[in-house]
Ligand SMILES: Cc1cc2nc3c(=O)[nH]c(=O)nc-3n(C[C@H](O)[C@H](O)[C@H](O)COP(=O)(O)OP(=O)(O)OC[C@H]3O[C@@H](n4cnc5c(N)ncnc54)[C@H](O)[C@@H]3O)c2cc1C
């Protein structure tokens with residue numbers, strides 16, 4: 001895997017998804033290639049455009065959506081000051097990017113693989129389905145609150161089947177949870193692999209089903225991060241007695257450099 005490096009990239013374009021103009025809150029950002037030779041879906045980058053200025057000293061973490069031979073593609077939702085600034089990027093602007101950071105999802109081409117995404121948790125699966133050599137072994141469940149065209153679903157759907165469910169009411173959420181449980185049970189019977197990314201309550205549910213059914217499951221944790229490289233201790237999570245390193249069992253580990261992807265039975269949520 002490539003060693004993390006700092007690169008000054010150029011923004012090529014910023015494409016709004018779902019809405020247009022000032023209303024848009026979801027964007028694909030295409031940047032020049034950072035020159036890494038290798039990366040894995042599930043890894044992330046720390047991003048700081050020059051427009052952050054002095055007011056926003058910290059870079060922000062984003063999952064790698066996809067890399068082509070020429071481009072690094074990120075996909076983000078506007079939630080606060082940093083992502084608002086990102087949404088104002090113009091072609092030609094410079095963006096400092098540190099990466100690739102963290103570990104990444106397991107890729108076991110011959111194993112039936114279930115991808116579970118909640119909202120923006122869909123992002124790392126774009127690259128995952130494109131790099132997977134046997135996409136016919138993958139199935140995806142996607143739960144979301146905003147209209148489906150706010151998310152990069154089409155580029156996944158062209159490679160693997162996606163069952164999506166939009167949450168309008170509490171009943172919709174119950175249906176989604178039921179569907180997750182059924183699919184995880186199926187995958188457990190086939191000795192398959194489950195990969196999940198999304199908000200914490202969603203990951204807690206997936207983790208519980210993983211423990212109940214015994215299916216091998218990885219979770220991507222996307223806590224707030226400041227440094228992204230293990231130095232500030234701002235992103236820790238607690239491990240279980242199943243953690244591979246004895247002296248860290250039941251202790252805290254940094255998500256940025258031990259994760260963000262963890263085996264479900266090795267961390268508490
Ligand atoms: C490994 C990793 C990968 C990520 N990948 C993506 C991605 O691909 N696309 C994307 O849009 N976002 C992603 N995020 C989340 C993204 O980093 C935050 O949305 C962003 O940093 C918010 O910056 P801001 O300055 O706009 O918001 P802030 O002003 O810092 O915060 C605005 C609001 O958002 C909340 N918030 C900020 N960060 C997070 C977070 N990590 N989780 C939950 N709530 C948060 C804050 O509590 C606050 O309520 C990822 C985070 C991590 C750690």
Ligand code: FES
Nearest residue numbers: 226228232233256
């Ligand atoms: S973000 Fe600083 S230790 Fe993880």
